[in-house]
Amino acid sequence: MAELPTTAVEIAAAVRSGQVTAVEVLDAHLAAIDAREGEINAFNLVLADEARAAAAAVDARIAAGDDPGPLAGVPLALKDNLCTRGVPTTCSSRILEGWRPPYDATVVQRVAAAGAVAVGKTNLDEFAMGSSTENSAFGPTRNPRDTARVPGGSSGGSAAAVAAGFAPISLGSDTGGSIRQPAALCGVVGVKPTYGLVSRYGLVAFASSLDQIGPFSTTVADSALLLEAVAGHDPLDSTSIDQAAPSLLDVLDRGVEGLRIGLVTELMGEGIAPDVAARVRQAAAALEAAGATVGEVSVPATSYGLSAYYLIAPAEASSNLARYDGVRYGLRVDAPTTAEMNAATRTAGFGDEVKRRIMLGTYALSAGYYDAYYGKALKVRTLIMRDFEAAYEHFDLLLSPTSPTTAFRFGEKVDDPLSMYLNDICTIPTNLAGHPAMSVPFGAGADGMPVGVQLMAPALGEATMFRAAASLEAAAPSLEEAFA
Amino acid sequence: MSAVENLTHQPVEGEHFTITSEATGDVWEIVVGLEVHCELATATKLFCSCPNMFGDEPNTNVCPVCLGLPGSLPVLNRNVVELAMRLGRALHCSVEPSVFARKNYFYPDMPKDYQVSQFDRPINVDGWLDLPDGTRVGIERAHIEEDTGKNTHAGGSGRIHGADYSLVDYNRAGVPLVEIVGRPHIRHPEQAKTYIDELRAILLATGASDAKMEEGSLRVDANVSVRRVGDPELGRRCEIKNLNSLRSLGRAIEYEARRQVDLLESGEVVKQETRHWDEGAGRTRPGRSKEEAEDYRYFQEPDLVPLDPGADWIAAIDGAMPALPAARRDTLAAAAGVAPTETAVVVAVQRDLDQLALAAIAAGGDGSRVLLHVEHNLAVEGAESLDPAHFAQLVTMEVAGQLTATQAKTVLGDMLESGKAPDAIAAERGFEAMDSSELEGIVDGIIAESPDEWADYCGGDDKRRGKLQGFFVGKVMKATKGQADGKAVNAILDARRTAAG
Incomplete structure (x- = not known):
């Protein structure tokens, strides 16, 4: 048997042209899952049987002369907060125990319509709240590059699945960095699109005004392919x-000649590990070498992003997660009265981080505190948008680290919420602004673990962002290349 | 003994209803503001395409959106906005750019444990509603929100506390509501009922709602407070819920006002709270006690975008606005030459007979006579199909003395049945005008036949005379086969008695 293609672009082309079958491709990926899933724990559920049926259907369509679509036969992993009809969707929480959605998320429908083969539901921090996947009720996912380290989060399972070769592409969700940060820590590409570019229908909500679904992949082109499909x-x-x-695949080879790229001062200073900062400067130099103009730019309000985020996101979450009350679906812990049943169910069903954020958010919205907390956070959000707008008058794209550090070890931060929250300091501002951003792997840090650099663009600036990402990808040092 | 029993309430004609304390002599007035929830008559729900249908099998008109399943998202029904704006404009509100907000609280009939409503930026603000008695009741706002499901509690008292188990029907969850918040401009229990009547007429005229109190598509909560007449400050209010009929509304307001006066007169204070009306017991009772006021933690609904219907849409609604009750009363009153507050005018519009009355007046019928028939003789099905020209002719014959009032009523009944012209019916029935000398002759003949009764009639007391008047009129009617005008007979009898005395 000829060597199988590994990227989504190659797989789809080979399946569509009949060079390989979707079933062959799937079997290779299921074998990879068999070999390492026990160690990685990327999945809450592997859908081997359903995937085999879907792959066979793709092959049948090819045999019948049909075109199954741009993702023909491409194995794909779905974050377990995306609703899948008849298939458990847990958000890695006990509270959704036994719940099977009666419908598919729009993105799930779209990838299926494009010919992709869903191989499983990936692990996450409970309800997407966390930066290490340690907050999963079903145990943490481990970083495939070093299983003593976290894969990042909250979409740690989706990032690890791609990094481990379980699937060439996956979908995650990003509320404050939940795609980009694990992509950076696992050494893969991860994209948070413009708010509103990808439908949230069927994404179990964490913070509705910030949540956005996006792709993971090993190559920039594969993320472009998947984003175009959803x-x-x-x-x-x-x-x-x-x-x-948007058309993204078509623009990848256009280069960065003439693009103005700004390195964000506030995201390069305090709190950023020196090796990570050095890789980002190296990336800036690479873009400059490829023809872009690179300068420093201050986006002052980004300094308040973390504070605003930890009021807005928990506030929305406190409301979004109210429905898990034991009345209609999921876990129910019986108690003498309805109110006591609600409380007992939520006490048993939610983990500590989810409870912490529900309490934070409830407090921030409370009468007498609204103006001081939630109201003020909304003002900061407006300021951040204004500062970005000012920056984009002079720059086409902005550049920063994705995460302040490379992947940390298990237990290192899990008992210190504030230091965990600081992981998202570089990624949060774009969620607050609703702008697109992506993480592109760019060599390793001093510990040999991957570093990701973040590209940010104004709303609907995905095409320009992907051009620069392709240039960075071409210039990226290998992981083995020692840190200078 | 309750102080309430020492109070007498004195309904005053017009807009005020006061309670006078016998103990102190203080006069109290009632201040009422009504909050009305009405279900909009759309085909589908507020945020999904499930049918908006009353009375179906429980939990059949549901989908992921109205069940609030994880991951589902609301999509605003355009028709809801249309009907809400129609209602708003009919209430003279300004339609504003608005936003939706979440009202957060836990209750099992609410699938998301928050209600999507409008809070600080409602769609309709600052309008008014004119009552038939001329009172203008301010409308603070009329905003869009979603309805909840319906709980049925088995065992215990029928309330959630102490129930053995509860069943929830989510068919109603997500049904579109408009909450109409009236200003506290109502001063009388009857006025509150009239306000609801008038609002109902507007809801029906605009097609916004079928407004059925008994099916719960129109629900009324009353904010009731009392104050000493002349006191500019509003008293502390109670919100009365569970008002399932206009009768309950009137009774509950009256009871609650007396309860509050009782408290204040005995030196106590009124606690601001929600109270439930118990129709059987005829009293209000405190709702479930809450240690603190509920904090709904309102914030803008992030799953929906701001709503700005724009000037063109509002103009289209204004252009297509049907004639509303107040305007119809004005038109009819002007045509009939009477005040718009006349009962006959109010009744004519209520019964949808104003077009008939206007046509009859336009065809030459006397306005007052037309309205008199509409008020007293046309409370029947099919009245609106009466031929206005025939109606006008009947009234003209009556005014000309060709028909007595009694005959006219009979002819009108025949007209409704046969559709024939009044002159033809009068001829068939042998209703001919009787001149007064002929009638006088008949009356005199009957007096001569009954000298004892006549003597009694002339000399007896009022009571006796009243009885004998009936005796004589009856005889005349018998003699004239009912064609005599009762009033004319009375006048002749009176004249003869005066002459005899």
């Missing part, structure tokens, strides 16, 4: 932007 207006999501999916 983006575009959805009448079921009122916040979905009324326009077609």
